[in-house]
Amino acid sequence: MRVKNPIVVLILLLAAVALSACSDSPAPSPSASGAPVADAQLITALNLYRKLQQGKSWELAAPVGQDIVATYPGSTAAKEVQGTLSDTTAKAAAVATHRRLQGLWLYQSGKESGGNQSTASIYSNDAVAADRVRLILRRHSAWGQSAYLFGGGKGFECRGTCSLKVRFDEQPAQRIKAYLPPTGEPAMFISGDKVFIAKLEHAQKTSIDVAEKARGARTLVFEVGGYDAARFLLLPKK
Numbered sequence: 001m002r003v004k005n006p007i008v009v010l011i012l013l014l015a016a017v018a019l020s021a022c023s024d025s026p027a028p029s030p031s032a033s034g035a036p037v038a039d040a041q042l043i044t045a046l047n048l049y050r051k052l053q054q055g056k057s058w059e060l061a062a063p064v065g066q067d068i069v070a071t072y073p074g075s076t077a078a079k080e081v082q083g084t085l086s087d088t089t090a091k092a093a094a095v096a097t098h099r100r101l102q103g104l105w106l107y108q109s110g111k112e113s114g115g116n117q118s119t120a121s122i123y124s125n126d127a128v129a130a131d132r133v134r135l136i137l138r139r140h141s142a143w144g145q146s147a148y149l150f151g152g153g154k155g156f157e158c159r160g161t162c163s164l165k166v167r168f169d170e171q172p173a174q175r176i177k178a179y180l181p182p183t184g185e186p187a188m189f190i191s192g193d194k195v196f197i198a199k200l201e202h203a204q205k206t207s208i209d210v211a212e213k214a215r216g217a218r219t220l221v222f223e224v225g226g227y228d229a230a231r232f233l234l235l236p237k238k
Contacts, residue, residue, distance in 0.1 A: 042068070046077040053088060062092035101204075101226030109233050115141035118233035124220040131215070135206075135222050137197055139235050147193040148181075149220070154213035155186030164190070164210065168203040200224050 045068050052061035065081045065088055072078050109118040118139045123132040133151040140146075149156065163175045177191040188210070190196050200206055204225035211217045 038072075042072050042075065042077055046080070049081060053084065056091075058088055058091040059095050062089045065089075098226060101223055102228065103226065104223055105226055105228065105231075107228075107231040107233075112140065113142070115143070116235050117141070118235060120227065120232040122222050122224060122227075125223055133210075133220050135208075135220075135224075137193075137232055139233070141235050145193055145197075146189055147196050148187050148189040149208070149210065150185070150187045151212060152186060153215075156180065156188040157211035157213055158188055161191070164208055166196075166209075167207040168199050169205055201227060201229055 045064055049061055049064045049068060052058075052064060062085070065085045068075075068081045069078045069085065104122050106121050107119070108121075109116075111117070119136055121134050121136040123134055126132045130152065133149050136148055136150055138146050138148070158178060158180050161177050161179050164178050165173045166176045167173045176196060178188050179191065181187050181189060204223070206222045206224050208220045208222075209217065210220055
């Protein structure tokens with residue numbers, strides 16, 4: 001039986017080349033049944049699975065292990081792999097999820113309006129691009145630190161100081177004060193930005209209830225679990 005997963009095929013080919021280059025012993029001669037070839041592939045795959053696990057390369061180890069179990073069922077190697085495969089697959093999924101969440105954030109730094117600025121921003125989790133609202137964390141050398149929502153169209157409903165219902169993961173909702181900028185942009189600033197950012201840093205999801213002039217009341221959901229505080233740069237003190 002041969003390996004069918006194309007990712008695993010590539011991994012095994014690279015591993016086989018590396019192993020053959022380091023080995024002084026001749027490769028097994030294929031028989032009419034192809035058994036020696038299958039055995040060699042199995043040994044290569046098992047050794048590779050072990051090495052990838054030791055190196056905590058879960059995303060590479062998982063498909064190799066899955067292929068061993070599917071291609072060589074009942075073998076000693078498959079039984080060994082089955083003992084760790086569930087954990088390896090779960091860790092691979094967690095790594096992939098974290099990478100996806102990291103990719104949702106955009107970090108920028110540079111000159112803005114005569115000062116130095118650093119921002120970290122993420123879009124709300126809406127299927128339609130026109131409905132998305134950005135959550136922006138900003139540090140500016142002249143304006144200080146702020147956290148605000150920036151939407152499209154006519155912006156948000158808020159008179160004076162309004163109260164937003166905010167949830168971090170499954171924690172109880174809490175009220176956070178907000179206000180509109182006097183310059184008229186379709187934005188809404190969150191008061192107490194320091195506390196808000198500190199709680200966001202340890203959350204996987206942040207939900208904010210808002211009222212938009214064009215769409216009415218709705219809940220904005222941000223998958224914030226990939227936030228990297230180190231990339232939201234601190235500005236040098238004057």
